[in-house]
Amino acid sequence: MTLDGFAARPLGFVGPLDLSWRDRSAAVEVVGQRITAEVTAIDLDQGLARLSMAATEDSELWAYLKPLRVGATLSGRVVSIERFGVFVALDDGPDHPVHPGVGFITIPELSWRHVERASDVVQVGQRVSCEFLQFDTWQGEARLSLRAAQPDEVPPQPKRL
Incomplete structure (x- = not known):
């Protein structure tokens, strides 16, 4: 892609993880087509x-997620429990254009112990306080860890002599 105001050689690229949040099937752009x-x-x-x-599709969402820093504590309410993780509506966070919440916790990040089902740890409507792990630009969400905000529950292993 060439950028306005620069020479005709390609200067920019959009990786597959930075295409549209809303319509992944419409991700193919035509050569010469203008994009934002x-x-x-x-x-x-x-x-x-x-x-x-994706950053230009929902400027409010991008503006909320972009300045978040790893390790920050974020709070919100569990809005959906799926087999692959938990969506969280973050306090002061905008609505997500596709998902039920701006925050997402994968199953392994729910607890220090092994978890079969997310509903064994959290319930819809429950308030949670989590550690921010990363801004997932592919999904347009804050990846969170509930377990990082809790003391390690794994008992120490006995020492072998």
């Missing part, structure tokens, strides 16, 4: 800018 995207990183060695089309 945000610069998310610059590779000085290659002279390329990494771009995100």
Whole structure:
């Protein structure tokens, strides 16, 4: 892709994880088609800018997620329990355009102990306080850890002599 105001050589690219949040099937763009995207990183060695089309789809969501820092504590309410994890509506967070909540906790991040079902740990409507792990630009959500916000429940292993 060429960027407006620059020479005709390609200067930017949109990776597969930075395409549309809303319609993954419409991800193929036509050569020469104009797009709107945000610069998310610059590779000085290659002279390329990494771009995100997803970042421009919901500016309120992107503005909320982008400044979050690893290790920050976020609170919210469990809004949906799925077989693959838990969606959380974060306090002061915007609505997500696709998912039931802006925050997401994978099953392994629910507890220090082995968990078969998320409903063994949390219930819909329950308030939770979690540690922020990362901004998932592919899904447009805050990846969270409930277990990181709790003391380690795994008992110490006996020492072998």
